Amino acid sequence: MRNLPTKKALHKNSPNRDSFDLYFHEKRAAAGSRHQGVVLCSWGNVGSRDRRVLHLIRAKEIMTHTKSLPRWMSRSAVGVLAMTTLVLGWIANAQDTKTPPPAGDHVPSGKAAVGEANFKTHIQPLLKKSCLRCHNADNMESGIRLDQISGKLEDKHLFLLRDILKQVANAKMPPEDELQPSAEQRRVLTEWIRQTLVAASARNQQRNGSVRRLTVSQYRNTLRDLLGLDEDLTEVLPPDAVSKEGFVNNSRTMLLSPLLLEAYLDIAETALNLCIVEESAKPVIQNFRMDLGRSINPKPCPDNLILGANSLLLKNQDVLVTQLQPTKSFEFQPFSMRTKYEFIEGYQGNATVRGWRKYDDIYHSVFACMRGTGGYPRGQAYETVPEGLLLRPSIPSSELFGQSSTYGPKANFKVSLRELPDHGNFKVKVKAARYNDGLLLPKGAQTQASDDVVSVITADLSATAPVDVTIDAEGIYEVGLGFEPNAKPNMLSLDLGERHFSGQLIPLKSPVDKKGAAFVLVRLKPGPLKVTARNNSQLRRIIFSRLHDDSELAKRFKTFEQRTPQLSVFLGLRRDCGSTLARVGEARPVSAGQLNEFVFEGAINNFPSPDVEKDNVNYLAGIREIGVRSDYTDGRDMPRLLIRSIEFEGPYHETWPPVTHRNIFIDSPNRDDPAAYARDVIRTFAARAFRRPISDAEAAAFVAVWQDSFAETRDQRRSIKDALLVVLTSPQFLFLIENSSTPKPEALDAHELASKLSYFLWNSAPDKQLLERAAAGKLHQSLDAEFERMTLDPRFNQFVGEFTSQWLSLDKFDVVEIDSKRYPKLTRDTKTQLRQEPVEFLRHLIKLNLPLSNLIRSDFIVANEVVASYYDLGDRTESGFEFVPIKHGNKNLGGILSQAGILAGLSDGRESNPVKRGAWLARKIIAAPPDDPPPNVPQLMDDGSEKLTLRQRLERHRNQKGCANCHAGIDPWGVPFETFDAGGLFKKNPAVDARSTLPDKTEVADLNELKTYLADDRIDRVAFSFLKHLAGYAVGRSLTYNEVVFLEEQGRQLKAGGYRMQDMIRFVIKSDVFLKK
Amino acid sequence: MASFTRLDRRSVLKGIAGTTLSLPLLEAMGQDISQKNPKRFCALYTANGMSLPNPKHGIQDWSWFPKNTGKDFVYSKSTAPLSPFRKQLSFMGGLYHANGPKADPHVCSDMWLTGAPLHDSKPGTYNSVALDQVVALHTKQYCRQPSLVLSIDAGVGFLSRTGTISYNLEGKPIPAENNPRRVFDRLFRGDQASLESQRSRLKRRIKLVDAVLENARSLNKRLGKSDREKMDQYLTSLNELESRLTASEKWIDIPIKKQNYSHLDLDVTSEGEPREYYRNMFDLIALAFDADITRSVAFMLNREDGMGISDTFPLKLGLGRTHHNLSHAGDSQGQLAFAKYDLFLSEQLAYFFGRLNESKDASGTVLDNSIVLFGSGASTTHNPTNLPTLIAGGANMGLRHGSYWQKSKTPMSNVYLSILRSMGIERNSFSDSTGVIRDSIFSAV
Secondary structure, three states, X not given: OOOOOOHHHHHHOOOOOOHHHHHHHHHHOHHHOOOOOEOOOOOOOHHHXXXXXHHOXXXXXXXXXXHHOOHHHHHOOHHHHHHHHHXXXXXXXXXXXXXXXXXXXXXXXXXXXXXXXXXXXXXXXHHHXXXXXXXXXXXXXXXXXXXXXXXXXXXXXXXXXXXXXXXXXXXXXXXXXXXXXXXXXXXXXXXXXXXXXXXXXXXXXXXXXXXXXXXXXXXXXXXXHHHOOOOOOHHHOOOOOOOOOOOOOOOOOOOOOHHHHHHHHHHHHHHXXXXXXXXXXXXXEEEEEEEEOOOOOOOOOOOOOOOOOOOOEOOHHHEEEEEOOOOOOOOOEEEOOOOEEEEOEOEEOOEEOOOOEEEEOHHHOEEEEOOOOOOOOOOOOEEEEOOEEEEOEOEOOHHHHOOOOOOOOEOOEEEEEOOOOOOOEXXXXXXXXXXXXXXXXXXXXXXXXXXXXXXXXXXXXXXXXXXXXXEOOOEEEEEEEEEOOOOOOEEEEEEEXXXXXXXXEXXXXXXXXXXXXXXXXXXXXXXXXXXXXXXXXXXXXXXXXXXXXXXXXXXXXXXXHHOOOEXXXXXXXXXXXXXXXEEEEEEXXXXXXXXXXXXXXXEHHHOOOOOOOOOOOEXXXXXXXXXXXXXXXXXXXXXXXXXXXXXXXXXXXOOOXXXXXXXXXXXXXXXXXXXXXXXXXXXXXXXXHHOOOOOHHHHHXXXXXXXXXXXXXXXXHHHHHHHHHHHHOOHHHHEEEEOEOOOOOOEOOHHHHHHHHHXXXXXXXXXXXXXXXXXXXXXXXXXXXXXXXXXXXXXXXXXXXXXXXXXXXXXXXXXXXXOOOOOOOOOHHHHHHHHHHXXXXXXXXXXXXXXXXXXXXXXXXXXXXXHXXXXXXXXXXXXXXXXXXXXXXXXXXXXXXXXXXXXXXXXXXXXXXXXXXXXXHHHHHOOOOOOOOOOOOOOEOOOOOOOOOHHHHHXXXXXXXXXXXXXXXXXHHHHHHHHEOOOOOEOOOOOOOOOEEXXXXXXXXXXXXXXXXXXXXXXHHHHHHHHHHHHHHHHOOOOOHHHHHHHHHHHHHHHOOOOEHHHXXXXXXXXXXXXXX | OHHHHHHHHHHHHHHHOOOOOOOOHHHHHOOOOOOOOOOEEEEEEOOOEOOOOOHHHXXXXXXXXXXXXXXXXXXXXXXXXHHHHHHHXXXXXXXEOOOOOOOOHHHHHHHOOOOOOHHHOOOOOOOOOOHHHHHHHHHHHHOOEOOEEEXXXXXXXXXXXXXXXXXXXXXXXXXXXXXXXXXXXXXXXXXXXXXXXXXXXXXXXXXXXXXXXXHHHHHHHHOEOOOOHHHHHHHHHHHHHHHHHHHHHHHOOOOOOOOOOOOOOOOOOOOOOHHHHHHHHHHHHHHHHHOOOEOEEEEEOOOHHHOOHHHHHHHXXXXXXXXXXXXXXXXXXXXXXXXXXXXXXXXXXXXXXXXXXXXXXXXXXXXXXXXXXXXXXOOEOOOOOOOOEEEEEOHHHOEOXXXXXXXXXXXXXXXXXXXXXXXXXXXXXXXXXXXXXXOOOEOOO
16 A cells, blocks of 8 residues: 555545556446445545545554654544544535525624735734644645635635634634634634625625636537537547536646647537538448348348357348438449458357358358347247347346346347448347237146137147138137147247247146137137147147126236337447447337338448458458347337348438538538639638637638638648637637636626537537527527527537536436345346436426425326336336336335435445435535545454444444544435335345434424425525536536635525526526626 | 557556656656666466366376476466466466356457456456556556557457456557567657658647647636636646647657567568467567567467367367367376467567566666566366466566465456556556565565
8 A cells, every 4th residue: 555645645636647547447347346345434425536545545554654744643543633633624614605604694893804904914813723733735635725815805715714613613623632722712703704704795706707728528518519420439538537616627627738628629620521522422321221020032042150159140041231322412422341351260150160261142241140148938039030130128138147047138249340430420220019919928828717708719720721710700818728638838929810829838847628728818809810839749739719898818918918118229339248239319219000210310320340450360240230139128028120121321411412411511502613612612611610600810820720721732621620720729619718818807798608608507518599599689588488498409418417417416326236146126227217217307307397396295297107117116107218207106206315326325335324315415415515535534444243234333433533524414314214225225124224413403203204304494405505516517617705605695595496407507597696796 | 550650649648647747758758768667567468278187087196287386386387388487477377257158158368368257247347457558557658658459360359358457547459469560660669651641640639739838828817806726727738738649749759669570570470380479479579578569468379169270279289179179178198288389478478478578777677667467267168166376477576486376266456456556556456456466476566
């Protein structure tokens, strides 16, 4: 272990230090870190991870390093050290916002008490005597220095002063073993601070405009909207640092470095290269279709095709690949997939290819592959029928929990192929239908008792020929089968007319007349029906029992036949282990019985590519996959999805030159004059990029780049590219600039307002309408209308997603390693949906402008099938992946506090953690953030001698000297959550003790009572917290002292309206916090 | 090579983002190694594990791991050629990758140098960064090439049957080179055309950065009373970027150290005699280290699961079966033949160590200033525990050698973290590491 960092070093550990280590530690290897003991103190914000790490340094190591500690500390042992740093930690939090002292509580005794002169004569000597020895420039205990405090009302000192007030008034500082000030001295100091704070909130604060960088996601969205380029080139950018409030758009925490600028240059260069084409060149377009269906291919490939171990390829005759030429309004070059290959490596069967082998067949280049985990609970995972390929929902395989079976889900269809375009957009068109399916009954089911049956038709089966049966009435039939005596379990393949069913069938032990093994429920029409039962040597008869409409089975069937399978397309690459398939767009419900075409679009470089050289000598190398699935939600019975064909086209161009090119090379009368046209292009582009009109000086600077380049190369495209490259790396593009000419607050200019609004509400650049309103000088007046319009725009989702995730720290759920044995339902796919739940919930509240109290307590959840099923409410919805409000009827659900994604994210994946949950609630919901975990507090170690519950360990931690203070502001908020386990569900064990005494002495029995308390008694505080986070996010910085006071006091205006969500956002936008710079 | 330049920016970007690299770059890059010892790393991977014969065959002295742990270890017959280097190397036993057993058995080569959980990669992700690339991040500013990635087969193989052990910061495979002549030409004979195109690329870049800088300065003047902190950072960063580009441009003209190349036979290929091939590749590494062309090397000596040309090497050496086949042998004859292939590899290693000892740094030999890691992702094939591992050199980085270190279930990533720390690369973790190896080999962690 390296030396314990000095206090100074600690202080310097700003959030974006060592971001490389953190990036990889958190992002790549988070899976591996399991701490031995219980980490109770890790409530630190994401932004202060490094401090959290230090917090875990063990007691033993602290002991061995006491030599390096300050004089008075080294006298005492760990306990004192811990306590002291912890108490000082209160002050360390100075930049964070806590409750300002309520106005009017303390009447100032006259203006003379405030001000610099008074400070110098009365206060400074006091500080010097009692504080400065430990809190000076060289010796910043807990990162606090008080030598800079002056009589001036500097904002950066006000939060600090407020904390000093608390410390001094409560006699917590100076530490008990230090020289203590007299009671009178304490009074003088506290009185001075109180008056200073009151005076501060009354003054006009200096404003200096703002210059902040676009966040990574803002940059990505802006580039996409500006260029019309869907490829995401921003993967190389390091993630933005997280501010104390949890936001990544805080100008103070944003890094800028030479490397970041170089990355911007590289990204801009790549982007422009992708956007700008040679107009006269013919684009190359790859287009092919794979048709599926039993015996669809009259001339199948004669070879025994194998794509690695367990390749599960469809039969050669069931697959037909056709290379196509799309119809286009421009000339292009059709891409012909390569069929001639020579390989020396790779599997053939289970042996290695040795020696060069030549191939020349499209079916060695394009495969129809079903490789996935084997088995299916009921029926076959997939089957080809004459009309196409039938797919059951693809059950995620155990790979999600790291078992050895890693082939992907069950029913995992993929077009596996050697070649796809290198870049550009693509379209995958899938012809699919909902199969007119039957509901397979559980293995071993017996045909129905006569009560539920209206009529029965039986027919003897023949081993050789189809049997004709006449159905007399339309209805839901249970199809059963009677057996020869002593028949064995067998796979049954049953054709009823054109429809096909198959599955394992278990004969009844003692067959009786008219009774049989129930196999499937189907809806049949009256008339003749041809029945073929294959592998039926043991079968004697088939039994059709028409069910009463109101029988349980009939009802089940009616629900079943209404369901719509979800069609999904994926793109990735083949590998022998694990799956790389990533989703293309959203899943699409397929409700029609007739074939329809579903189009999925994406940019090829946003998906995993094999990164294999073109001349790779391995048969299996570089295989790409287009996955097509019937998507799995929660395992409910689902009619099968029929896939008829899959067509690929890419790079997909609507026009030529493509829109990305025409966005830049605009129409202009000057097209034939290189210099004049370059000026037009550059001016137009720069104005769009800068989100405002550009000045002549700016235009001249960029045109000069063109001139320079053009003079040298005579290459118009390249020279324009050079000029645009400079535009895209300029601060005017990369920064959001609010220019200020005086220290006084000034109104935003119209274009600054347009950008501020759009980056707040869309997380991207302003659109044409916003800019037009701004140019016309009408934006300030039409704020309400624009707000309304912006919330209805799809881009508003970008705000909801970003803000909710950051405010509620949903990233914690992304990285938590779930104990799969304890929480088997919390699979990776379920996690993905639960992660989305808080976002969808907030979206719903905002959309309907519902009162904020719903955030705490609501009689509905907003869920899709996966999420509802996780809460055991799966039977209340049939919405597929769409999030819809559902009345939960469960006293333990509703609001965000009981959402699994939040609760599980605030655990270690194994046990619930009241400390994390308490700190989160204090921080996020009531804006009373606890201090950062102080450095050097030992981790509680399990020495194994005692078996303690987490709660007992927590108590021990809380009672430990030095821990009590902080935890008094944390644990009471976290303990009521104890009724919820680390998977975020209500614990089954009723003995859990969740009683808690809140800091204001209110007693609550459990989370429900805490919710009531928050929603009824403390809703002003919750509203303030929401406003504070919202405003901080909106302006991209930490709020000033006065702004915090403003929100707290003026936010109450909204109470009369019930603190409605849109009203609160509007309140922020219309406040000076937002409108002034 | 394209992949290197790409790595170059990415790596530094992620590596030192947020801190300013303010060292006088040119000076640092061209520093005189006669005054300061470089810190180097070389990873050598052999596939399919080692021969650990079944005791019933009575050929235990052919088992790869030494007899006796600690200082009194006795070389097995298959590692005996390494005897002269006893004071410069250590064997390590009991190591494993926690994520190894969960995946397909031959994926071990993909994750040997990364430790990544390949069995549970999230859709859309690949591998994670390999040790040599983390080293390169921190050594690249001192040498011409961030790293050198070699393999018996060129390219990357394919995911799960990799042909390279080096993965970049995004976890994407870095294509390996396998042709001695190409490696030599690239490293030692920067050809004029490519140098010129590199130069003109840099010149253009510098021009554009100048234009950006000019525009930014004039914007800065117009900013009135606005908060300038971000603009200052921006201008400083841009200035720094410009000076780095200028430095890179100057690198092109700094001549390479004069060395004797007469022993090289650049006509050998992987399809010829294995011994000749390995020796020339090792010669190239030794020369590249000596001339400070790179300080990070990864070399995949052979491939898993019967892939590639190396599977045939035991056949060429008269051992009767292919490499993968031998690794599955249960019979006495097969296990002995497998051990003799291990012996062959030990001879090549011994040659390499000898070469590294022939060149001197400011103090000690090149080997004393290079940590060489040799091992496999399986003890024998399909067995991902007790990874055979040998670590050599690095005396000047605090490595204390001459023993067989053994501790069961020690995360391999802990060894990797220990290597990084020994090289002065301050990281808190690597992959799934849980700490460093403290008690013996690594004395400076």
